Amino acid sequence: MLQKVLLLCLFLCSLFGLYFYNQPVFAQPTLAFPDYQGFVSDFENILSDDQTLEQQLGEFEKESTVEIAIVTVADFQGTTIEDYAVKLFEQWKIGKEDVDNGLLISVSAAQRQSKIEVGYGLEGVLPDALTGRVQDEFMVPRFIEGNYDKGMQDGINALIGLIKEDPTVVSQVNAKKGVDDDLFEILIFALIFFGYVLAGTRSWWLGGVVGAVLGGVYGYAHNLFYLPILAGLLGLLIDYILSRTAIGKALYSSRGIFHPGSGSGRSGGGFSFGGGSSGGGGSSRSW
């Protein structure tokens, strides 16, 4: 009876914690951003030759790690182009994470506006005034003529030329590590290992304690304070099942058949930006 009461208490505690801590405490009015299609996302369909640009920007990224993204949209969903650009940048995370070497060129033919949003790491090599001049000299005059391909191409060439002058914008992180995948593998391994050991003990609740302690240690380091409670409950559940059901007995009697696999389900190949951020730097123009 007492055990049941305590279990119920634990359960309520965990619900309590989840309710108060996992609530989105701040609902920011968000704009609905489309997913990127590559370096060039011509949603407004004003560029007839996005393939050349895509290829050029891909090669420049390989050579310098600098990520330049182009987006064209028909409207900014009721906000300003500055606000739209910085939030889109935040969403897409353009540039490498360690140096924030991303650049976002937003153009709207319908709104007759353009904006170059500069990542934190490029603010040194591309001061606002310079991005303004690139637009004034190479982009806006062509845009006025309706020649978006030429304007975009000339603008990109100018920007790439400027960025190449500064070697400090190159990311030092060569390969992204799949930390999350590794963590997942460790968790699965730990689960199987402890399941294996706990199936061998007589207690049905030790798993709960083990889970809580492990969750506590991990949660302490990562500030996931509800983790010990969740992990404790999970451990309790697993140990209980293992101790009280045939699965556990089968597992116990088949000691030695468990070899946690080393294969990972990591998927590769898909295009994604590197996790960079910006803070409203750059300039905007209208025509």
Place this chain on the structure above:
Amino acid sequence: MLQSIRNNISESNMNKILLILGGVLVLAVLYLVGMYNSLVTLEQDVANKQSQVEVVLQRRFDLIPNLVNSTKGVLAQEQKVFSDIANARTKYGNASAGSNDKVNAANELESALSRLLVVVENYPQLKSDQTVKDLMTELAGSENRIAVERQRYNDSVTIFNTRVKLFPTNILAGMLGFEAKPLFEATQGADSAPVVDLEN
């Protein structure tokens, strides 16, 4: 009555109960530690965002002498706006970081600057000058940065304040001296960069 309960609970059961009680205690302590650490983490995030706001405000502050010097000659008859800017800038420089005076001075500086931008609009010879044009672009970029970093500061503060005020964290937060932090109020024009239209 007690005796009969004692008799019913065997020694091994007693041990189990003690273990469970101990476990619950450990969980409770972990819970409190986690709660405290999360408040500290959120507070650090707010401090970080606040210093980011200071950085971009300083950036604008440093731009002003250049802008003033390159426009002063042409705008000889517009002394009022220059003295306003100089006054606000001095106030801003003297106020201590994070104080209300600093915020007020920053707002004053902002309105004086936007007036200068309007004045410059009326002088075609200034608008066509490349130095002035560049400085105007830099200033617009600065204003935009300030708006962005203020917004991020406000987002961070809102998360912190909500956590501090929610039950049951509010009890612990009150005991440990965590207090809700002020938001940047949107003053007139603070939420958008001044429009610098140099094409017309």
